[in-house]
Amino acid sequence: MSVWIGIDLGTQSVRAMAVTGDGQVLGTGSRALTSHRDGPRHEQDPDQWWRELAAATREALRDVPPEQVAGVAVDATSGTILLSDAQGRALTPALMYDDRRADAERVNEVGAHVWERLGYRRMQPNWGLPKLLWLLGDAPAGARLAHQSDFVNRRLVGHEVATDLSNALKTGVDLIEERWPAEVMDALGVPAELLPEVVRPGARLGVVCASAAGETGIPAGTPVIAGTTDGCAAQLGAGAQRVGSWNSVLGTTLVLKGVTKELIHDPLGVVYSHRAPDGSWLPGGASSTGAGVLTRELPDRDLDALSAQAAARFGPRASDGLAEWPAITYPLVSRGERFPFDAPEAETFTLGDPADDVERYAAILLGAAFVERLCFDYLDLLGAPVDGEIILTGGATRSAYWTQLRADVLGRPVTLRENAEPALGMAVLASADPSRMIRTRAVVEPSGADLSEPYLRFVTELERRGWLPAQVASHARERITP
Structure with missing residues (x-):
């Protein structure tokens, strides 16, 4: 029985998981990571990544026979970089994904024509390439770029490794030609020898060396597979790998990631695409809407109890289309919206006047579900196929009431997985055979409620405030089934 090791190298922790080919989890391990924050500064110690990764893998493999381990892959936070020397030692702290x-x-200015062709149009200050230029100001001779996953993969195999297209996206890699855009890098003063080779996620980087085996417990000779960013890893873990399928992650914020045959170009610049292991595209976007609003607006309340009360109060009236709901809240975790439209000035609002905490809770849930629906409307407007499986993951799926509400708003069945965390996605990638590793917990069918009236009121209000472009609002109205 083969066992695959998936490692999720995140911001607050590193998590390792040992998974069989049929999805059975034989062992897990996790260790905390510490950050250094000061205003726009957010750094971590790369050597801590390695120490805690090694501890987590030893724990995950405690009861796994070494001869069964067949491969390992690592995901990491998108846009996190550092400079290292030729031996893989850190020359700088790691600048984390949100260091600004x-x-x-x-x-x-220099790369506009490339970023336009790649569909995302512009880079943000926290992306990898701007941070690389910032680091180069004091870079010693012989310095080399390393993404978060590159640093630990280098330790695993004991020699230089290629980086994957997914982690290199925000550092400016040309995803269409699958190479660094030499003319852009030259104009920016980035030496070619500083940049690693580039491969697709799923490519073999090497095998675990003897010294790494002694530290991590992963047997020497185990294949090391190029991973992805944490967001793409979660998508793999959710099993959204077919064209037209989507993983909607609703936790603190809302993130959608799907699969298309062709690269999606977004005139608003709120959707950008990664490259899948098979060469297809993984478009996605991140909203500022999410469950994080619940703890802000309803502090110290028992959310499970509120969910049960909302289901009892509004559930029986679902067939009435929820038009009688007293309120709809646009639940922004922080000021400004990123997807499905770009509105830095957007802020939370409520249509109606909720009478108590149950109505306030229900209004937030309904508004988040409407934003999710609007995201799919916008993706459809861009030409992305949205007719495949919709897989819901994230903390919001703990509420059966919210899950049913989301299915009703979408008017589509939604799928829940037994496990969809990034570490599982890396085990799936390492195995290259996800067919039996992804396990479905439930499929929730829409109840038949007609939610078009409150949804259209919500869309109209977003347009009236000048945040939602008229073309997007019009398309959302057109997609409402009579």
């Missing part, structure tokens, strides 16, 4: 000390103006 860099400036993207020069990057966007």
Whole structure:
């Protein structure tokens, strides 16, 4: 029985998982990571990544026979980089995914034609390439770029490794030609020898060396497979791998990721695409809407109890289309919206006047579900196929009431998985055969409720405030089934 090791190298922790080919989890391990934050600065110690990864893998493999281990893959946070030397030692702290000390103006000026062709149109200050230029100001001779996953993969195999297209996206890799855009890098003053080779996620990087085996417990000779970013890893773990399928992750915020044959170009710049292991595309976007609003608006309340009360109060009236709901809240975790439209000035609002905490809770849930529906409307407008399986993951799926509400708003069945965490996605990638590793917990069918009236009121209000473009609002109205 083969066992695959998936490692999720996140911001707050590193998690390892040992999974069989049929999806049975034989062992897990996790260790905390520490950050150093100060205003726009967010750094971590790369050597801590390795120490805690090694501890987590030893724990995950405690009861796994070494001869069964068949492969390992690592995911990491998108846009996290550092400089290392030729031996893989860190020369700088790691600049984390949300470190904002860099400036993207020069990057966007020089590389505009490439970023436009790749569909995302512009880079943000926290992306990898602006941060690389910032680090190069004090870089010693012989310094090399390393993404978060590159640093630990280098330790695993004991020699230089290629980086994957997914982690290299925000550092400016040309995803269409699958290479670094030499003319852009030259104009920015980035030496070619500083950049690693580039491969697709799923490519073999090497095998675990003897010294790494001693530290991690992963047997020497185990194949090391190029991973992805944490978001793409979660998508793989959810099993959204067929064209037209989508993984909707609703936790603190809302993130959608799907699969298309062709690269999606977004005139608003709120959707960008990764490259899948098979060469297809993984478009997605991240909203500022999410369940994080619940703890802000309903502090110290028992959310499970509120969910049960909302289901009892509104569930029987679902067939009435929820038009009698007293309120709809647009639940922004922070000021400004990123997807399905770009509105830095957007802020939370409520249509109606909720009478108590149950109505406030229900209004937030309904608004988040409407934003999710609007995301799919916008993706459809861009030409992305949205007719495949919709897989819901994230903390919001713990509420059966919210899950049913989302199915009703979408007017589509939604799928829940037994396990969809990024570490599982890396085990899936390492195995290259997800067919039996992904396990479905339930499929929730829509109840038949007609939610068009409150949804159209919500869309109209977003348009009236000048945040939602008229073309997007019009398309959302057209997609409402009579």
